[in-house]
Amino acid sequence: MAGLVPVTVQCPHCWEPIEVLIDTSVAEQEYVEDCQVCCQPLLFTVTVPFDSEEPQVDVRPENE
Numbered sequence: 001m002a003g004l005v006p007v008t009v010q011c012p013h014c015w016e017p018i019e020v021l022i023d024t025s026v027a028e029q030e031y032v033e034d035c036q037v038c039c040q041p042l043l044f045t046v047t048v049p050f051d052s053e054e055p056q057v058d059v060r061p062e063n064e
Contacts, residue, residue, distance in 0.1 A: 003025065004024070007021075012060055031044055040061065042060070042062060
């Protein structure tokens with residue numbers, strides 16, 4: 001069942017763990033969201049495998 005799944009990632013700027021909600025109804029997505037701690041822009045690349053609702057999330061600085 002698709003929906004919003006909380007995922008904890010580490011900010012590559014301030015190294016703090018942050019929790020984000022990932023929409024698992026979209027199999028592949030890429031978007032920019034600011035870190036909740038240091039406000040730096042982060043590029044999220046998300047893949048939801050066909051046989052799983054556990055998203056694979058890659059986070060890196062937006063301008064890397």
